Amino acid sequence: MPALGLGTWRADKGEVAKAVTEALNIGYRHVDCAHVYGNEVEVGEALKASSVPRQELWVTSKLWNNAQRPENVRPALENSLRDLGLDYLDLYLIHWPVQLSHNVMYPQSGKDLLPWTEAHALETWNALEACVQAGLVRHIGTSNFSTKKIQPLLDNGSIQPAVSQVEMHPYLQQNGMRNYCRAKGIAVTGFAPLGSKHRPSHQHKEGEPSLLDHPEILAMAERLGTTPAAVLLGWAVTRGTSVIPKSTNPDRLRQNLAAADLELSEADLTIVEGLDMRYRFLDGCHWVMEGSPYTMKNLWDGE
Numbered sequence: 001m002p003a004l005g006l007g008t009w010r011a012d013k014g015e016v017a018k019a020v021t022e023a024l025n026i027g028y029r030h031v032d033c034a035h036v037y038g039n040e041v042e043v044g045e046a047l048k049a050s051s052v053p054r055q056e057l058w059v060t061s062k063l064w065n066n067a068q069r070p071e072n073v074r075p076a077l078e079n080s081l082r083d084l085g086l087d088y089l090d091l092y093l094i095h096w097p098v099q100l101s102h103n104v105m106y107p108q109s110g111k112d113l114l115p116w117t118e119a120h121a122l123e124t125w126n127a128l129e130a131c132v133q134a135g136l137v138r139h140i141g142t143s144n145f146s147t148k149k150i151q152p153l154l155d156n157g158s159i160q161p162a163v164s165q166v167e168m169h170p171y172l173q174q175n176g177m178r179n180y181c182r183a184k185g186i187a188v189t190g191f192a193p194l195g196s197k198h199r200p201s202h203q204h205k206e207g208e209p210s211l212l213d214h215p216e217i218l219a220m221a222e223r224l225g226t227t228p229a230a231v232l233l234g235w236a237v238t239r240g241t242s243v244i245p246k247s248t249n250p251d252r253l254r255q256n257l258a259a260a261d262l263e264l265s266e267a268d269l270t271i272v273e274g275l276d277m278r279y280r281f282l283d284g285c286h287w288v289m290e291g292s293p294y295t296m297k298n299l300w301d302g303e
C-alpha cells in the first residue's frame with residue numbers, strides 16, 4: 001500500500017474527479033474511498049479515464065454501517081465496485097464498529113442504531129472473508145476499531161485484518177494501536193492527518209486545537225523549509241504508517257505527495273511526541289444519542 005494516499009471524504013462531486021485525475025497524473029497511486037462519501041461514481045470516472053494500469057493502483061473502500069448483516073456485505077461491495085468501475089478492490093474496511101438498521105443511512109434516533117456484539121462482528125468478518133475468496137477484494141480490515149475490537153477477528157477469523165484505519169496525528173498519536181498492530185503484522189493508516197477542518201460543522205467543538213497552526217509545527221516547517229502540512233504528513237510516514245490527506249487543490253495535492261519523502265529526525269520526532277493530547281477531531285459522538293446502545297466508552301473502549 002503506497003504510504004501517501006488521497007482522501008476523498010467531502011471532496012465535492014463537481015471537484016473530486018478532477019482531483020483524482022490530477023493526483024494520478026502527479027504520481028498518487030493510492031485512493032481512499034467509501035460508499036458513504038457519496039462520490040464513488042465520480043472517483044470511478046477519473047480512474048477509468050486514467051492510463052495508470054490497474055495493478056499499479058491501490059483502491060480502498062468501506063462497508064457502511066447499514067450493510068454489516070452477512071447477506072448485505074457482498075451486495076454492498078459489488079455496489080462500490082460498480083460505482084468505481086473496478087473488478088476488485090485492494091482493501092475493504094468495516095467503516096465503523098457501529099451497526100445501523102439496513103434501511104438507515106444516518107440515524108435519526110437511537111432506535112436506528114443496533115448494538116455491536118462480538119458475534120455480529122464475526123458474522124460481518126466471515127462475509128468479508130467470503131468476498132476475498134470470491135476475488136472481489138484483495139485485503140480486508142477495520143476502521144475506527146479499538147485493539148479490543150480487532151482481537152476477536154484475529155482469534156476467530158481465517159483471514160486476519162490487513163489494515164487498521166484510525167484517526168491519527170500529533171494530537172492523537174495512537175501509540176497503543178501502533179504497537180499492537182506492529183506486533184500482529186497489521187498495517188496502520190491515519191485519517192484526518194491535517195485536522196479535518198472541512199468536516200461538517202456539527203462535528204466541530206468550540207475552542208478545538210488547530211494542528212496546522214501549532215507553534216512547534218510552524219517552527220519545524222520553517223526550519224525544514226517546508227509547510228506545516230508536510231511536517232504532519234512526513235511525521236506519519238516516518239513513523240511507518242500510511243496517511244491519506246484529502247485535497248482537491250492542485251498545489252496542495254502536490255505538496256502533500258512530496259511529504260512522503262520528508263523524513264523527520266529523531267529530535268523532531270521527540271518534539272512532536274510531546275504534542276499528544278489524545279484528542280479526537282472525529283470522536284463518533286453522532287452515534288451517541290438517547291436510546292442508542294453506543295456510549296463514548298463502549299465505542300472507543302477507553303483507548
Ligand SMILES: NC(=O)c1ccc[n+]([C@@H]2O[C@H](COP(=O)([O-])OP(=O)(O)OC[C@H]3O[C@@H](n4cnc5c(N)ncnc54)[C@H](OP(=O)(O)O)[C@@H]3O)[C@@H](O)[C@H]2O)c1
Nearest residue numbers: 007008009191192193194195196198229245246247248252
Ligand atoms: N475511516 C474513517 O472513518 C475516516 C474518517 C475521516 C476521514 N477518512 C479518510 O481520511 C481522509 C483524510 O481525512 P479528512 O478528509 O477528514 O481530513 P484531512 O485530510 O486532515 O484535512 C482535509 C482538509 O485539509 C485541507 N488541506 C489539504 N492539504 C492541505 C495542505 N497542504 N495545507 C493546508 N490545508 C490542506 C483540505 O482542503 P483542500 O481540499 O481545499 O486542500 C481539507 O479542508 C478523508 O478524506 C477520508 O478519505 C476516513
